[in-house]
Amino acid sequence: MLRLSTGVPKLDELVAGGIPEGFLVALVGMPGTGKTVACIHFIWAGLKNGESCIYVTTEESRESIVNQARQFKMDFLSPMKEGKLIVIDALMREKEDEWSLRDVNVEEMLDKVIAAKKTLGRGCKRLVVDSMSAFWLKAPVRAREQSYTVKRVLNRWGFTIYATSQYAITTGSAFGWGVEHVADGIIHFRRTITNGVLRRYLIVEKMRQTPHDLRAWELEILDGQGLVLRKPLVRRMEDEALPPEVMERIRRLATKES
Numbered sequence: 001m002l003r004l005s006t007g008v009p010k011l012d013e014l015v016a017g018g019i020p021e022g023f024l025v026a027l028v029g030m031p032g033t034g035k036t037v038a039c040i041h042f043i044w045a046g047l048k049n050g051e052s053c054i055y056v057t058t059e060e061s062r063e064s065i066v067n068q069a070r071q072f073k074m075d076f077l078s079p080m081k082e083g084k085l086i087v088i089d090a091l092m093r094e095k096e097d098e099w100s101l102r103d104v105n106v107e108e109m110l111d112k113v114i115a116a117k118k119t120l121g122r123g124c125k126r127l128v129v130d131s132m133s134a135f136w137l138k139a140p141v142r143a144r145e146q147s148y149t150v151k152r153v154l155n156r157w158g159f160t161i162y163a164t165s166q167y168a169i170t171t172g173s174a175f176g177w178g179v180e181h182v183a184d185g186i187i188h189f190r191r192t193i194t195n196g197v198l199r200r201y202l203i204v205e206k207m208r209q210t211p212h213d214l215r216a217w218e219l220e221i222l223d224g225q226g227l228v229l230r231k232p233l234v235r236r237m238e239d240e241a242l243p244p245e246v247m248e249r250i251r252r253l254a255t256k257e258s
């Protein structure tokens with residue numbers, strides 16, 4: 001099976017060498033957890049490999065993505081000028097801009113992606129849609145059906161896809177049905193505050209046809225470098241989720257029993 005590098009060395013190891021070609025992988029999680037940064041790595045890995053790539057950005061401008069990449073020493077501007085990278089901007093909606101969406105809907109996005117693929121040619125394998133959530137702001141009930149459409153249509157064009165999906169800050173989970181059930185893989189980005197410090201980690205929750213790692217991995221986002229995986233979390237998920245007073249009661253009961 002052909003696998004594509006994620007552009008993050010340790011992450012490749014967690015998924016048996018990379019993302020299987022043709023897969024749609026959902027990158028899910030709360031704001032600021034590293035989804036967009038991971039997308040930038042995925043595109044950079046393709047560009048370095050001589051592939052051409054497409055990046056659809058719905059909540060940040062094209063400029064913002066280019067600037068973010070530059071901070072990690074990844075030059076997106078040159079491949080854009082050389083016709084190796086197309087960033088489809090769904091935020092700014094510039095009328096004069098060929099690669100801008102007029103309206104944020106799935107149909108228009110698919111049309112633009114296919115037009116971009118025709119422009120870039122056969123060497124174009126990687127597509128990022130960051131994020132899918134933007135398409136369902138007005139109609140969350142359409143999320144699952146449209147995820148199928150996206151997968152079915154784009155699969156025919158030979159893409160390996162990263163699609164991000166945002167989780168609510170209130171619940172830490174998805175807004176109803178999303179891309180997760182349709183996706184061949186799910187990488188969940190999480191965050192926690194430990195000892196007063198924000199820590200981020202990721203866990204590969206699903207990767208079809210892959211003996212993948214099941215642990216949560218601490219990650220860091222570093223200036224000049226990007227996303228780096230550090231080590232598996234030693235604390236259990238339950239430790240992170242339960243309030244301290246509940247943990248204290250459990251501890252007291254456990255000491256009493258022993």
Ligand SMILES: Nc1ncnc2c1ncn2[C@@H]1O[C@H](COP(=O)(O)OP(=O)(O)OP(=O)(O)O)[C@@H](O)[C@H]1O
Nearest residue numbers: 030031032033034035036037071166221222223224
């Ligand atoms: N140059 C940098 N150096 C260090 N950390 C950075 C740098 N640039 C961005 N970050 C970190 O990355 C975070 C943004 O991560 P990212 O954009 O991937 O989040 P996200 O999961 O896509 O969030 P959202 O759902 O809001 O789009 C910033 O909040 C910051 O903590």
Ligand SMILES: [Mg+2]
Nearest residue numbers: 035036037130
């Ligand atoms: Mg983002």
